Amino acid sequence: xxxxxxxxxxxxxxxxxxxxxxxxxxxxxxxxxxxxxxxxxxxxxxxxxxxxxxxxxxxxxxxxxxxxxxxxxxxxxxxxxxxxxxxxxxxxxxxxxxxxxxxxxxxxxxxxxxxxxxxxxxxxxxxxxxxxxxxxxxxxxxxxxxxxxxxxxxxxxxxxxxxxxxxxxxxxxxxxxxxxxxxxxxxxxxxxxxxxxxxxxxxxxxxxxxxxxxxxxxxxxxxxxxxxxxxxxxxxxxxxxxxxxxxxxxxxxxxxxxxxxxxxxxxxxxxxxxxxxxxxxxxxxxxxxxxxxxxxxxxxxxxxxxxxxxxxxxxxxxxxxxxxxxxxxxxxxxxxxxxxxxxxxxxxxxxxxxxxxxxxxxxxxxxxxxxxxxxxxxxxxxxxxxxxxxxxxxxxxxxxxxxxxxxxxxxxxxxxxxxxxxxxxxxxxxxxxxxxxxxxxxxxxxxxxxxxxxxxxxxxxxxxxxxxxxxxxxxxxxxxxxxxxxxxxxxxxxxxxxxxxxxxxxxxxxxxxxxxxxxxxxxxxxxxxxxxxxxxxxxxxxxxxxxxxxxxxxxxxx
Numbered sequence: 001x002x003x004x005x006x007x008x009x010x011x012x013x014x015x016x017x018x019x020x021x022x023x024x025x026x027x028x029x030x031x032x033x034x035x036x037x038x039x040x041x042x043x044x045x046x047x048x049x050x051x052x053x054x055x056x057x058x059x060x061x062x063x064x065x066x067x068x069x070x071x072x073x074x075x076x077x078x079x080x081x082x083x084x085x086x087x088x089x090x091x092x093x094x095x096x097x098x099x100x101x102x103x104x105x106x107x108x109x110x111x112x113x114x115x116x117x118x119x120x121x122x123x124x125x126x127x128x129x130x131x132x133x134x135x136x137x138x139x140x141x142x143x144x145x146x147x148x149x150x151x152x153x154x155x156x157x158x159x160x161x162x163x164x165x166x167x168x169x170x171x172x173x174x175x176x177x178x179x180x181x182x183x184x185x186x187x188x189x190x191x192x193x194x195x196x197x198x199x200x201x202x203x204x205x206x207x208x209x210x211x212x213x214x215x216x217x218x219x220x221x222x223x224x225x226x227x228x229x230x231x232x233x234x235x236x237x238x239x240x241x242x243x244x245x246x247x248x249x250x251x252x253x254x255x256x257x258x259x260x261x262x263x264x265x266x267x268x269x270x271x272x273x274x275x276x277x278x279x280x281x282x283x284x285x286x287x288x289x290x291x292x293x294x295x296x297x298x299x300x301x302x303x304x305x306x307x308x309x310x311x312x313x314x315x316x317x318x319x320x321x322x323x324x325x326x327x328x329x330x331x332x333x334x335x336x337x338x339x340x341x342x343x344x345x346x347x348x349x350x351x352x353x354x355x356x357x358x359x360x361x362x363x364x365x366x367x368x369x370x371x372x373x374x375x376x377x378x379x380x381x382x383x384x385x386x387x388x389x390x391x392x393x394x395x396x397x398x399x400x401x402x403x404x405x406x407x408x409x410x411x412x413x414x415x416x417x418x419x420x421x422x423x424x425x426x427x428x429x430x431x432x433x434x435x436x437x438x439x440x441x442x443x444x445x446x447x448x449x450x451x452x453x454x455x456x457x458x459x460x461x462x463x464x465x466x467x468x469x470x471x472x473x474x475x476x477x478x479x480x481x482x483x484x485x486x487x488x489x490x491x492x493x494x495x496x497x498x499x500x501x502x503x504x505x506x507x508x509x510x511x512x513x514x515x516x517x518x519x520x521x522x523x524x525x526x527x528x529x530x531x532x533x534x535x536x537x538x539x540x541x542x543x544x545x546x547x548x549x550x551x552x553x554x555x556x557x558x
Contacts, residue, residue, distance in 0.1 A: 019062040020053050024093050038099050042090025046072050049079050049087070070094070083112055132182040132232050133170050134161055138391055139187040146212040148256040150189040152248075156221035157185055157195070158358045164225075166234050169358050183228045193217075195224050205231050214249035247280035251289065258293040261394060263300025269293045284318070288327035291315050292361075295334035298498050308497035311335055326356035333365060340499030340533025342369060360390035368399050372536040376403055387420075397421050398431050405435045406542040434508075437515065438544050466490055467505055471512065480516035487512060488521050492528045499532035506532075507539060514545030522546060523554040 023039035026032055046054050054072055055062040072091040074084045086108045092098040099105045136158050139150040162169045170181065180200045188194045193212050197205040206227035210216040254272035257265045273290035280286060294311040301307040315335050318328045333348035346369055352362035367382030380403065383396045397420040404413040413435070429448075436444035463471075467490050474483040491509035496502050506529035513521035526540065526549075540546070540555060549555050 019059045020055050022063075024063075024066050025095065033095075034101050035095055035098050038090050038102065038105055041102075041105060042072065042087050042099075045090065046074050046087050049083070050074055050076060066093070071097075080112070083109075132167050132234070134167055134228055135170055135181045135184040136161070137184065137186045138389065139189060146189060146193075148252045149212045149214065149217065150187055150193060151256065152214070152252045153193055153195060153217050153220055154187050156217055157187075157224050159356075160221055160225040161228065162356070162358050164229060164234055167229070167232070182232055185224055185228065193220060195220060197224050197228050199231050214246075214252060217248070247276040247283065247286065250276035250279070251286050254293070255289055258289070258296065259392060263297065266293050266297045266300060270297065284322045284325060285327070287314070288318055288322070288325045288331065291318055291331040292327055292334065295331045295338070298335070298338045299501050305495075305497050308338060311338070324355065326352040326359055326362065329355070330359065330362050330365070333362070337365075337500045337533075338498040342373075342533060342535045345369065358389060360386045360393060363389065364393050364396045367396065369535075371399055371403050372538055374538040374541065376407075376538070379403065394421075398429075402431070402435070403538065405438055406538055408542075408544070410439060434511070437511065440544070463501075463505060463508070464494060464496070466494055467508075471508070474512060478516075480513075480518060484513065484516065484518060484521060488525060491525055502532040503529040503534045503536070506534070507536065511543065511545045514543075514547075514549065517548065519549045519552055519554055522549040526555055 021040040021043050023032075023036040026036045026039075043054060054074075055065050057065070070093050071088040074087055075081075086099075086105075089097070089108070090099050090105055099108065136154065139147075139154050158169050161167050182200050183197055183205065185195060185197045188196075189212065191212075192209045193216070194207070194209050196207045199205055206224060208220050208223050210220045250272045254269040254276065257269035257272065260266070270290060270293050273286060273293060276286050277283065277290070291311070291314040294307075294314050298307045298311050311331075312335065315328065315331050318325070319332060322328060329348045329352035333345045333352070336342070336345035336348060346366060349362050349366040349369075352359060353366065356362075363382045364386035367379045367386060370376075370379030370382060373379075380400060383400050386393055386396050397416075400420065401413055401417045404410075404416055433445050433448040436442075436448065467487075470483060470487045470490055474480065474487060477483075487509055491502075491505040494505065496505070506525040510522045510525040510529075513519075513525065526534075526546075529536075541550075546555060
């Protein structure tokens with residue numbers, strides 16, 4: 001709950017957090033400080049040392065027990081009493097006696113920490129068992145007609161290897177030459193699908209070539225995985241069965257479409273998922289992927305209330321039946337963002353990562369949320385992991401660029417934007433116009449936003465035609481007195497089932513108001529966003545177009 005829970009609670013005056021780890025003052029609603037995070041870490045330490053959470057029972061029972069105990073007392077074989085005393089200080093109910101900051105707690109824990117260089121050319125160890133790192137390189141050639149099959153083979157190899165307990169699949173080649181990966185797998189798509197595995201010394205383990213058809217993917221993935229595992233002396237864990245060939249092909253095509261930044265593409269993906277379920281009725285993986293697409297469609301199809309109801313029905317039905325599937329946890333995370341509950345969204349995304357750390361989308365969305373909550377280092381690390389797992393994630397690239405733009409680090413923004421996005425793409429999207437406005441670069445803003453080309457692009461971001469037309473009209477004659485009231489009203493009241501979409505509409509409206517100095521409109525729009533679960537603290541604190549409103553005391557990030 002670090003960060004997002006505190007930001008959400010401070011922004012909306014609600015009690016937010018997980019009862020076992022919440023500080024007593026947080027549960028009482030009497031304020032949040034760094035000491036609340038120290039308390040949570042203290043509870044985690046107690047759980048690590050004893051093997052069990054310090055409280056059980058209902059929320060009411062847990063909170064009542066916290067108030068009755070002045071601090072946590074732990075004891076047991078192997079627990080140093082001095083370390084138990086640190087836990088007690090970190091979990092003291094009275095703030096005057098509690099460790100007040102993370103650096104102080106780190107200093108108190110120093111006697112029980114060690115820092116050593118990793119042994120060269122040796123695998124990491126987990127307990128008594130070797131843990132092997134295997135690199136699986138994401139295939140290139142995403143525009144190829146059969147690109148979805150190369151991506152599916154990649155996913156199948158990663159999934160099979162990851163389910164093996166002694167193997168850790170990593171997204172990129174190790175940077176430390178002293179600790180090479182145990183094996184590496186690469187996949188190429190031409191007239192056939194070719195996959196090659198080499199060991200840590202570059203010696204070929206296996207090379208397979210299969211026709212680019214769905215029914216050959218399972219055989220190819222199994223051959224690659226078995227060769228890698230055999231070279232490591234690790235037993236293969238058999239994978240679950242796959243749907244019939246036709247259903248698998250429809251599923252793979254749908255999944256590729258669903259990743260595009262387009263409402264039309266997502267709608268087409270849902271149709272393909274429906275066709276796949278006719279062939280493979282009840283297949284939980286296809287149903288979970290369909291639920292993910294339905295949740296994403298709420299943003300793009302936000303003017304249709306049924307879109308949210310359809311997503312809720314699909315997600316809740318699968319959560320009741322197969323909550324173990326990481327895809328359904330990602331779908332539930334999307335859904336909670338549309339409902340305006342970022343805390344619940346983050347919890348679902350973390351569950352997805354815990355059960356399937358190779359799924360890039362969970363890292364991507366958690367990274368985006370962390371950046372918005374102003375946890376910049378953690379957010380960028382998550383997004384970089386997502387891009388290493390799946391280089392196609394364009395929104396992850398824009399979010400990294402956006403963070404640098406908000407920080408005013410324009411040199412780094414230019415580097416990231418050119419390296420990750422490319423000059424041609426930068427000149428064809430509304431994001432570039434938005435960042436140019438932050439920078440005060442009205443020439444680029446006019447070039448990208450004023451030529452009419454942005455109108456179609458903005459629709460793709462899910463704002464809807466009325467909002468797009470209002471922005472376009474304002475940009476055409478730059479007359480806020482004529483268009484401002486309409487723009488503000490649309491941002492606050494245009495039909496949408498998605499709180500996430502509403503928040504973005506209010507943000508863009510506030511930025512437009514900021515260009516024309518309407519401070520009252522900025523405050524009104526920010527309040528409207530907060531009412532819909534807004535938690536973009538980084539934007540609120542750093543967007544240059546809000547400077548005048550912040551200076552006037554109209555915006556309070558707390």
